[in-house]
Amino acid sequence: MNPSLDLPALLADIHRDTQAMFGRGRVADYIPALASVNPCQFGMTITTVDGQSHSVGDAHVPFSLQSITKLFTFVLALKVEGDALWQRVGREPSGAAFNSIVQLETESGRPRNPFINAGALVITDILTTRYAQLDYALLGALRRLADEPNLYWNDHVARSERETAHRNMAMAYFMKSHGNFHNQPEAVLDNYCRQCATEMTCAQLARATLFLAAEGRALSHTDPADEPFLSADQARRVNALLLTCGAYDAAGDFAYRIGLPVKTGVGGGIVAIVPGVAAVAVWSPELDTKGNSVAGAFALERLVQATGWGHTSI
């Protein structure tokens, strides 16, 4: 990393400039419990592989990870299932909305990638077969990665999504009709909604995804063995998928503007990986029409313009 970079000063500048972005998007309201979140919040954390962490604004306020959890469930599935999972899900951008159902019909129930809802449901189905209590297995992995024992899902948000999960349920049944869903859709949806309702702060999320910037090494402070969480090759592949599929049908626009592997969620969070350098988490609840945080994307664009990150790593 360029030693002359003053990250705290840069974060302060970005924080100031994002205030002008409030009011340009809308908080997700299709999950009723998310509709009541105060929209005018912004937090950002940069955690570097050399051990620095810098935060600004609401970076210590927990928020609903939503689709950002798809990154973690995919990584878990890759660890337990390996390349066999590609028989059940593709690795191409969908170019369609995150909750689109149309491609499933023409593509025989095999979702385009693990980061759209249909693909994430297949991943959760795979993990539901593997783990008797997936919710706690996932929390355990997240706690280890974030080096933070106090991580939970928000039960109110989980129930709220579960009661209104008609479209996701329809996709699960459709995939089951093609033989690409092995458990009962109801049980998988229970797990999926709890997974999506996991809460973290920006500081915790940046820490939890640092392994993707560090060639798969979890860099745990509490685990001196520093065991790799993924192999360097697997981490490289996960980053490639995040770059091409991490922002749904805005993946091209994100690559153009930001050029880093990212995962977004309708809670307003975005995590971005700068391979070899840092993990960056940003959160601001107002979304654009594709379900991505308006101020979050703006902040990441400012960050890469100022640091040059991404220009050499991709």
Ligand SMILES: NC(=O)CC[C@H](N)C(=O)O
């Ligand atoms: N894009 C998202 O964050 C979507 C996640 C949300 N839980 C859903 O399934 O609709």
